[in-house]
Amino acid sequence: MAAHNIVEPPDDLPPLIVTSFKDVSFLVIDDSAVSVELMGGVLQSAAVGTVRKANSVFAAAGILADQQTKTACLICDHHMEGMTGLALLQRIRAGRNTVVPRDMRFIMLTGDTSPALVQAAANLDVNGFIKKPITVGAVMKTIHLAFGRTLHLKSANDYAKIPLPAHAKL
Numbered sequence: 001m002a003a004h005n006i007v008e009p010p011d012d013l014p015p016l017i018v019t020s021f022k023d024v025s026f027l028v029i030d031d032s033a034v035s036v037e038l039m040g041g042v043l044q045s046a047a048v049g050t051v052r053k054a055n056s057v058f059a060a061a062g063i064l065a066d067q068q069t070k071t072a073c074l075i076c077d078h079h080m081e082g083m084t085g086l087a088l089l090q091r092i093r094a095g096r097n098t099v100v101p102r103d104m105r106f107i108m109l110t111g112d113t114s115p116a117l118v119q120a121a122a123n124l125d126v127n128g129f130i131k132k133p134i135t136v137g138a139v140m141k142t143i144h145l146a147f148g149r150t151l152h153l154k155s156a157n158d159y160a161k162i163p164l165p166a167h168a169k170l
Contacts, residue, residue: 019144025050025070029060029085030077030109035132039075039109042139057083065099073146075130078110078117085110086117086164089124093159102153105146109134116165123162125151 026048028039036053043051050069054060057080064071076085085108092100107128108121121129127146130138 021048023049024072026073027052027071028075029054031055031080042136057088073105075107075109078108078112086120093124095156103151107142107146120164
């Protein structure tokens with residue numbers, strides 16, 4: 001997965017761990033072509049391994065089903081037609097998607113920071129949350145945090161029972 005290098009900072013500051021994502025694959029899911037391209041460009045400028053793009057959860061399902069390419073992290077918009085990002089996260093954590101591991105790193109990408117949405121995402125153990133409009137710094141910080149934390153999953157049934165905000169159930 002991600003490789004780590006320790007960089008010795010000046011003075012007597014503690015070492016900074018720099019993570020390389022050159023072998024890590026990402027899948028960006030957003031129904032806005034502009035957002036997908038922007039996020040893809042940010043990831044490619046950060047020298048990640050692979051960036052694949054999908055314009056819906058259903059298009060992403062086809063990409064994820066391809067056993068030749070492994071995805072390490074999903075970066076998914078919330079408000080999309082057909083299925084929201086939050087509903088997808090719940091399906092993954094509840095084990096309802098047989099091709100995506102329950103512990104898949106999942107970063108929510110949205111302009112909606114309503115308390116109900118943020119709380120539901122936290123209850124579903126989202127690995128990161130990026131508020132639109134994005135910045136390179138926010139994206140990279142969120143990715144580093146997502147890969148730097150250990151996820152302790154609850155039971156699949158516990159995730160299935162988490163109520164989603166009404167606008168997140170599409």
